[in-house]
Every structure is written in C-alpha cells, then in structure tokens.
Amino acid sequence: MSLLRPDLAVIAAHVAPGSKVLDVGCGDGDLLAALRDERQADARGMELDPMGVAECVARGLSVIQGDADRDLAFYPDGAVDYAILSQTLQTTRRPDLVLDELLRIGRKAFVSFPNFAHWRVRASLLWHGRMPVTRLLPIAWYETPNIHHVTVSDFRDLVSARGLTVEGAWFLSGDKRISDAAASWRAEHAVFLLSR
C-alpha cells in the first residue's frame, strides 16, 4: 500500500479484512483497489467526476457516479461496515449532514480532511492576511472546491455535538505521524474513525 496517499494508507491499514466498504469520493479508485486486493474487501465507491468513474470501472471496481450531498440517501441503513470519506468533507455543502449519512450507511466511518489550523495556514493568515495556498490546499480561494474549511478542533467539536464516538484518530504531516498533542498546529491531514 506504499503507493497510496498517506491518509488512504492509514485507512487501508485499519479496515478489517473481508469488510464491506463504501468509499464516497473515491476518485480513480486507488483506495478501493487496495482494499479489494489487499484486504479482500467488498469495496464499492461513489465519485462525482465521470472520468474517475470510468477509470474505476476500467479497473474492475463497482462505482456509482454521484454527489455526496445528494445521492447518499439512496443507500440503505447499515449497508456497509465502513463508509469512507477521504479529502471530500470540506467540499460538501453540508458536511454535518454528510457525516450523519456516513454513519447511517456504515457501522463505522473513516473521515479524512486537510487541517486548516496547520501552522502554515495560520502563518499565511497572520502575517500576510491572505487565504493560504499550501501543499495540501494548492488552489486559490476563488476556485477551490474546498468550501467548508475545517480544523482538527472544529471537527472534534462537530463529532461531540453529534454524539459520535471517536474510535481512532491519526494525524499526518506528509507521511509522518504527528502526536495528538501537536496535531492542531502540525498536522496537515487528519484521519478519524467514528462510530455512533
């Protein structure tokens, strides 16, 4: 799984073998293929971009074109063991509702997102007074798909307000793990495993 993006590698390493999985916003299907091939998972995906779906189908994956804000409603309750939302939460119109949907469809949910409280982001705002353009957030404010920027602390607040349980949390800078204590400042990526 070394070729996977670091947050995806964390998720892939913690999915129990043989699980049923739905990856919402699965892109070209890298995580799905890894879960299928290395975890023997029954791995399904949803992806907005038709070229991404076509790529997935060409890899033999089962992926439905759809929008996380709109099309999750069609999945039955408890359809999968894990619902996965990687690097997509911050692009949805209502991240809180999407989170509810993930834990309706999945017994557990993996959610990964770029941490908007990373020190480079803070520095950009503090010293330059400008919305940051960083390695993880490379697109200018006016054209970024990230319409709901979120920090590790914000996310923890949402999780507790929704009464959800954090089963695991991983914080990453590049592919290096960051301690929980330093996560707010130093984590570029956060990965949470949640249950209801």
Next chain:
Amino acid sequence: MSQADILTASHVLDLTAPLPLDGGQALDGVRIAYETYGTLNADKSNAVLIFHALTGDQCVASPHPITGKPGWWIRMVGPGKPIDTDRVFVICANVLGGCYGSTGPASTAADGQPYAMRFPVITIRDMVRAQVAVLDALGIAQLHAVVGGSMGGMQALSLAANWPERARAVLVIASTARHSAQNIAFHEVGRQAIMADPKWKDGDYGASKGPEKGLAVARMAAHITYLSEEGMHDKFGRKLQDRESKTFGFDADFQVESYLRHQGLSFTDRFDANSYLYITRAMDYFDLAEEHGGRLADAFAGTKARFCLVSFDTDWLYPTAESRTIAHALSAVGAPVSFVELSAPFGHDSFLLDVPTLDRVIAGFLQ
C-alpha cells in the same frame, strides 16, 4: 482492423417447442436468426450476448444484409476492440418480431399468408425468452456478459431480472427500466403515421412496398429523439439545402429537412412497417418494476451478476435519471453496480458513435 479479420457466421435456429408469450399465447414455429463472431471456448464460458436496438439487426460487426454498410457496432466489436472477439464469443440475434430473419409479422403463418396484424403482440421479455432458447441450443448455461444499448439495454435488464443465472455481467447503455409517457407518445406518433398511410391496408400490404410514406414519417419523428438539440444545431443550424435563399414553398429548404427526409426514405428500404409497429409496442409495454410487484429493486433481488450502467448527458430519450434509478435499485439489493454519465454531443445515438470513454468503460467492465 478490417471486417475480413472477423470470423462471422450466419445461423438460424428453429425452435422445436412453441414459444410462450407474455400475452398468454404460444407462438409455433419460431425461427431466430443470429450471427456469431469469435470462438466459443471449450467450457463455453466466454460468450457475450449483444442485444440490438429497435431498428438494429444481428449484423453487429458484419455488413448489413440489405444496405451493405459496415456492422452497426463495428467500432466496438472485433479483434482487439473493446468487445474483443479474440477473447470472447459474440452472439447477436435478430429480435422476435423483427424483419431480418427472425419470426415477425412478415413471416408466413400456418395458412401460408403473412401474419401481418395477426401476429401476437410481444414484449421485451418475449424477445429475451426467444434468445435464451438460442443459448440453450448452443449449450451456453451462463454468459460472460450481456450487453445492450437502448432497447438492447431493456433486454439485458429483462434477462438479468428473469433469467438471473444466465449472465455473470450485465452492461446497459443509454436505456431505461420503463418507457415513459413521452417515450410512448413519440412511438404513438410513428405508429399513427404508418396506420394513416392508405398503403398500410390494416397491415395486409403483403409483398408490396407497403406504407413507405407513413414509415418514413415514423422514422423522421423517431430520429429527432435520437439526436441532441445541440448536435442538430451544430450539424444543420438554419443552413439551407443546395440553394441561396428560401423558396417560399414546401420543398426541403433547410438542410435538416433534407436530412430527415433522407433518413425516413432510406429506412423504408431496410425495415418492415408492421415490425416497426410490433417492436415499438413491446418497448412501450416495458416496465420492469411493474413485472415485479411495482418495486424495481425486487426485479433484481438475489442477483449475483455485476452490473454497469452508462448514460449520456445529451440523451433526452432515456435521460441519465433513468439509469440512476436502475443503479439505485441494484445498490438497494447489494448488487455490484457501476453507473456513469458520460459527456457526448450526439444525444441518444452516442452509444453508437465515437465516445472514447465509452470504449474504456466497456473494455474495462468486460475484463
């Protein structure tokens, strides 16, 4: 790849038992004409059944028997193509009710006269039942895949729902699980055009040319539904046909008129008017949910097949929402299903035309 590279063979199968029909009758002496391409492997596991569309035929990758034009899906089927006849054995049969060798209204009934309107009204499921008989005759218990676009997609869905053990993979392109009021309405315009032609003679036109004008109008109306507005605008706009200015008459001043007239007329050379009535009726009757207690998901309960649904963003005949509905029904029963809406400018006809992403999806799904 030239057509000569394709191993093709024309076959007919005469069913020994009467074919039971959804309308309650049984049809005696049914003949099904079909083509095959490629080689069936020893354990008969590499067969792909392609269902053709309303006015299609079994010559998916070989010259059309009347016009001599290349096969209708030559770009998709052949050695090294997305449906690779070096690997799979392709079967394509003329539908029941058709006019390319399978039993239809122009066939001879027991009294030696053509059936004409005495032919029983058939359904999509009846068409599939006849093709399952072909599989039985070939000793093919389970297909590698069934593939169909438009009406062919309806047949693929019908096979998946009613003979779920017969296919491991089901590929449905630009299709629907039921005909909408608008779909039925366009077909009714076509049928009424045929029936209003005095040469139709209540279907008893026999070996004469029959209701050519009515059939041409039916084709013209239908052809509009196969194109997108954008595609028509780009191709024709308001351009005039071989003239500098409008004639202030009712000749085909506009290129689009000339094009449609040509489409209508050339269609009458290759299609039987009564077949057109019967096949459009079968499509109008198609409602897969209705067949299964009103709930589409129930049509697929317990299926073990993989599914792939493809729609096109400019197809307003069977728009994306129809494919999405099918995908959701399949998800609801836990079937492995992929669905993608591809972008192409050609409207409903996109499935027959140059859409490279479609090639990738089909090749990938059939791996």
